[in-house]
Amino acid sequence: MADLISVEDCEAIEYAYAQGWTDGLPVVPPTRDRVSSMLAAAAIDAEHVLGAVPERRRLITAGIAAANAVMAGCRPEYFPLVLAALEATLDPAFKLNTVTTSTGGAAICVIFSGPMAEAVGMNGKHNALGTGNRANATIGRALRLVASNALGAKTGRLDATSIGHPGKFTLCFVEDAPPLPWLPLRVQQGYSPGDTTVTVIGTEGPRQVANQLSERPEDVLASFVVQMKTASSFIVGKGGQCVVVLGHEHALAIRQAGWTQQQAREYLHRHSRVLPGELAAGGIHLERGAQHDMSVGPDGRIATFRSVEDIILVTAGGPGAGWSAYLPTWAPTLHSRAVVRRVRVPGEALPDCGPDGCALPMGLAGPAAEA
């Protein structure tokens, strides 16, 4: 376990502020007992390496994750979920260094699907993306605190966020069961109904999508399309990803018309293609001779999402008026991609975390490390 620091009990919260450990909100003091309980709940050693961020020469251990999960306010039984989410962010495809240093100020959006998330009391119903649920709030917050405290992703250090948004505190929820015969996200992702998965994706803040006067699938989905084609959203015409959170009223409208989830995604993929003139009307010029491919297709349009698979469709929220949410990635897939992991049951054998997930590529670590 990491170094221990002695402080007065009643001063511990202020001490955490003074040390720069917080995200601006008070934290739970990471006492030795609390951190040990966290690790025990996932049956994992403090020294276990979860992954690396070579661009910052950092290895992330379970012990560091546990201390930050305590500070975030997690209960021990949340820790297997925290670990799975954190390991997903450490997949090289997610580019955690980029996500946590970009001027765009991405949230680490965390979406669970499955029984382990439901068992710890995560909320996928009313206020799923909002306030009031400890597991939602603290699991997402734990990831942000790890980025801040272990990766140096703080203002004035390695986080260059220009504006930021409240989702940088926490943005974490569980899918609510979609209307049958639609499939839960984990099954869409190729896992079994009994599994629990976590999807991590770097996003802007959520945008509310309202449509309360139509149940035509085309109308409901057009309400998303208009958001998807917002010219000043950075990914438009550059190939990003997104999360479509269908409220139950909208999901039911589409399903009752006989549409599958795949049909809905295909509709969104096709209709979110944008005309250069639509970008120009928003003051956005085409990027030419630079990194983003903004080539115009045979239909005269540019893809906002290169693939149907870049649209993640989940159901959440409380039954009621026609509200949904749309969360675009803060940057195109050239810079980060969503990553999915299965949540391990505590005690389950730890998997090999991949060819470059658990070790620092030595070229980035420096010549002495290589020697």
Place this chain on the structure above:
Amino acid sequence: MTMIQLVDPTLPDEPPPVGRALASRRPLGPSTRLTLVDNGKPRARELLQLIADGLRVRCGLETIRIVSKGTASRVLDDAEVADIAATSDAVIAGLGDCGACSACSLADALRMEDAGVPATVLISDVFTGHIAAFAATMGMPGYHCAVVPHPVSTKDAAQLAGFAAAVTEQIAAQLSG
């Protein structure tokens, strides 16, 4: 008064030194092979090329090559570093005009230094503090950079030429020691 013991939840801002050092420098001249590592940011290639043109005039460089990374949010891989090291005597990486791209272009320059090739990183001025923090994190505190005014992507050709002219001598000094 009750004392409690807290587990330190942090990793140090500056990981332990790894023995990074600048590559040895030689004066720039006609035989110096310069490689520009273009990260694909808007106007990066144009600005790098203008700087290279200035070095050509100032130092007589005859061999200038541009390598495109394709994305600003990654660092040169081992094969790219080896290829550039085998064909270059000096490297300019850029353009760092955002958070991730400046960090990754800095890492590109450091990787080339590790491979024995003098290098520098071209950034825009609002990222000087960001780059300084990353340089310390990467084990090379105080590493040099060439700084142009921000933003670059909105400037016309004449303004870019002015930016390039203003940093050419500085870059020549950084690459030749």
